[in-house]
Amino acid sequence: MSLKRITIGFLPLVDAALPIMAREHGFAEEEGIEIELIKDVSWASVLDRLLYGHSNAAHMLAPLAIAATLGRERPAQSLSVPFVLGLNGNAITLSNSLAEIVQPDGGLGDPYSVGNALKAEAQNRKADGNPIRLAAVHRYSSHNYKLRYWLAGCGVDPDRDVEIVTISPPFAADALAAGEVDGICVGEPWNSVAVKRGVGQIVLVTAQIWRRGVEKVLAMKSDYLSENEELVEKLIRAMNRAGAHFVKAENWDMNAEILARSEYLDGSKTLIKRAISDQILLKLGDEPQHIPDFMFQHREAANFPWKSQAAWLYSQMVRWDGNSYDAAEYAKVEAVFRSNIYRKALADIDAPMPGANSKVEGAFKAPVAVGVTQGRLTLSADPFFDDRVFDPEKLEEYLYDK
Amino acid sequence: MRIVLIDEDKARAAIIEQGLAAASDIEVHVLSDRHGMAKAIAEIDPDVILVDLGNPSRDILEEYFSVSRALARPIAMFVDQSDDDTIGEAIDAGVSAYIVDGLAPNRLRPILDLAIRRFNAFSRLQDELKEAKDALADREVIAKAKQILMARRNIGEDEAYKILRDQAMNNNKRIAEIAEAMVMADKLMGDSL
Numbered sequence: 001m002s003l004k005r006i007t008i009g010f011l012p013l014v015d016a017a018l019p020i021m022a023r024e025h026g027f028a029e030e031e032g033i034e035i036e037l038i039k040d041v042s043w044a045s046v047l048d049r050l051l052y053g054h055s056n057a058a059h060m061l062a063p064l065a066i067a068a069t070l071g072r073e074r075p076a077q078s079l080s081v082p083f084v085l086g087l088n089g090n091a092i093t094l095s096n097s098l099a100e101i102v103q104p105d106g107g108l109g110d111p112y113s114v115g116n117a118l119k120a121e122a123q124n125r126k127a128d129g130n131p132i133r134l135a136a137v138h139r140y141s142s143h144n145y146k147l148r149y150w151l152a153g154c155g156v157d158p159d160r161d162v163e164i165v166t167i168s169p170p171f172a173a174d175a176l177a178a179g180e181v182d183g184i185c186v187g188e189p190w191n192s193v194a195v196k197r198g199v200g201q202i203v204l205v206t207a208q209i210w211r212r213g214v215e216k217v218l219a220m221k222s223d224y225l226s227e228n229e230e231l232v233e234k235l236i237r238a239m240n241r242a243g244a245h246f247v248k249a250e251n252w253d254m255n256a257e258i259l260a261r262s263e264y265l266d267g268s269k270t271l272i273k274r275a276i277s278d279q280i281l282l283k284l285g286d287e288p289q290h291i292p293d294f295m296f297q298h299r300e301a302a303n304f305p306w307k308s309q310a311a312w313l314y315s316q317m318v319r320w321d322g323n324s325y326d327a328a329e330y331a332k333v334e335a336v337f338r339s340n341i342y343r344k345a346l347a348d349i350d351a352p353m354p355g356a357n358s359k360v361e362g363a364f365k366a367p368v369a370v371g372v373t374q375g376r377l378t379l380s381a382d383p384f385f386d387d388r389v390f391d392p393e394k395l396e397e398y399l400y401d402k
Numbered sequence: 403m404r405i406v407l408i409d410e411d412k413a414r415a416a417i418i419e420q421g422l423a424a425a426s427d428i429e430v431h432v433l434s435d436r437h438g439m440a441k442a443i444a445e446i447d448p449d450v451i452l453v454d455l456g457n458p459s460r461d462i463l464e465e466y467f468s469v470s471r472a473l474a475r476p477i478a479m480f481v482d483q484s485d486d487d488t489i490g491e492a493i494d495a496g497v498s499a500y501i502v503d504g505l506a507p508n509r510l511r512p513i514l515d516l517a518i519r520r521f522n523a524f525s526r527l528q529d530e531l532k533e534a535k536d537a538l539a540d541r542e543v544i545a546k547a548k549q550i551l552m553a554r555r556n557i558g559e560d561e562a563y564k565i566l567r568d569q570a571m572n573n574n575k576r577i578a579e580i581a582e583a584m585v586m587a588d589k590l591m592g593d594s595l
Contacts, residue, residue: 054493
């Protein structure tokens with residue numbers, strides 16, 4: 001039997017796990033697919049490879065898939081997201097000196113207390129002519145938008161009261177150590193690397209800012225998807241099984257070892273295993289803390305491409321980019337997330353399938369059994385830290401409602 | 403024309419620089435250290451910036467190009483759509499190109515072509531070097547394995563080689579792999595040669 005090949009680009013982060021595991025555990029092979037993985041070390045390169053056909057699909061920042069489709073910074077190319085690779089998994093790590101000020105008791109902070117303390121310190125630093133500098137991985141990233149959402153929600157102007165810059169995660173610990181930045185918002189294992197080196201402390205995890213925010217997605221050119229729909233559906237089934245396998249405790253150790261390999265993350269198995277198992281060391285010398293839902297790769301239909309999540313990202317792009325809301329753009333954005341391809345791929349197996357393609361985000365205060373077309377699905381609470389809800393059908397109101 | 407070449411691999415940067423600097427109207431500046439890169443770029447005020455695809459700082463650079471007011475002219479990724487093939491070749495070769503606003507794409511073209519050729523040449527050199535090193539290592543281990551066989555079984559070199567070769571063929575392995583196994587086993591058994 002000859003396998004159909006699909007090349008998938010990725011960055012060495014823990015949340016690149018599902019395509020890697022689909023290959024390593026034979027789930028792809030069982031679907032008749034051979035996954036070839038291409039590692040890059042910048043999102044620019046992952047994106048370029050995808051856009052120019054050197055990879056068929058890619059582990060991608062969700063907002064970047066949207067930005068590429070809208071033609072920000074590269075000529076527009078329509079990308080499609082038929083599968084979400086995970087929610088959460090990021091944290092905010094501050095330099096030891098700043099952490100001492102805004103979260104002196106250590107441990108995981110409350111978004112408002114940390115935010116208010118940061119607001120006061122930001123004013124001091126600004127007055128000294130040395131504004132607080134925070135770094136995110138890319139302007140088109142959930143990291144950037146959640147960071148800004150949190151700051152703004154605490155009364156800190158992300159563009160005037162502090163400076164937000166871009167950083168490459170492997171250099172983040174160095175930058176904290178050298179005082180080039182005062183804080184970082186990055187994915188694992190890079191927060192833990194900084195903590196292990198004793199150059200920073202984790203004060204918040206992004207799940208505290210929004211408990212169910214889309215993080216990385218599997219993106220591909222829309223043309224590629226329409227020409228290879230059957231193959232993509234097989235890939236979705238393979239990654240779905242990889243997801244189910246990945247979240248089981250008995251597989252954590254084996255999967256951490258695989259991810260730690262030089263051809264994948266080339267990192268510490270210990271740190272990777274902690275991230276996978278929601279055990280996070282917040283500060284050097286402390287014990288790792290159990291942080292529920294730190295990473296969220298599969299349960300509760302986490303891989304389902306909710307159009308409302310794409311919509312929220314667009315709302316933040318409009319908010320921070322200085323472009324105005326545009327209905328035609330919005331339509332394009334919602335079309336990036338291909339809920340129906342996901343539905344089709346998993347229709348014949350017993351996967352829980354939401355009844356709708358979109359939901360009001362942040363609305364669940366407690367677990368809710370939602371309408372399904374198959375299986376059963378209970379969605380846990382998904383609040384934003386400020387308890388606001390986002391209705392994708394009322395995006396303009398959301399934007400202008402302060 | 404002023405070109406900044408950002409490459410932390412100094413050997414490769416030297417090869418690219420050599421090729422570019424051969425043209426009389428081109429001034430090449432190589433930046434290998436990510437510290438102070440933004441300042442250096444602003445000071446040089448280049449027309450073209452080449453960055454290797456494997457550089458982790460590409461995202462930082464692109465953000466800098468987007469927002470910097472220190473740059474004299476805006477810089478963006480080379481995206482002349484009539485040149486998708488060139489861009490494809492560039493990605494294949496491992497180089498990305500950024501040009502200043504207003505620079506005619508046909509001015510970038512020959513530079514990019516040269517960079518692509520040189521990046522590919524460097525890749526080939528690296529591959530050849532690796533092959534040569536591997537071949538040398540293989541020869542050394544095969545020589546050692548032959549020695550071991552010759553001593554233990556009191557046979558000549560040709561016969562020793564034949565034994566290794568036959569074993570390799572029967573087990574569908576490389577001769578060097580069989581030789582490595584033999585050398586390792588001999589070492590573990592003690593009183594090795």
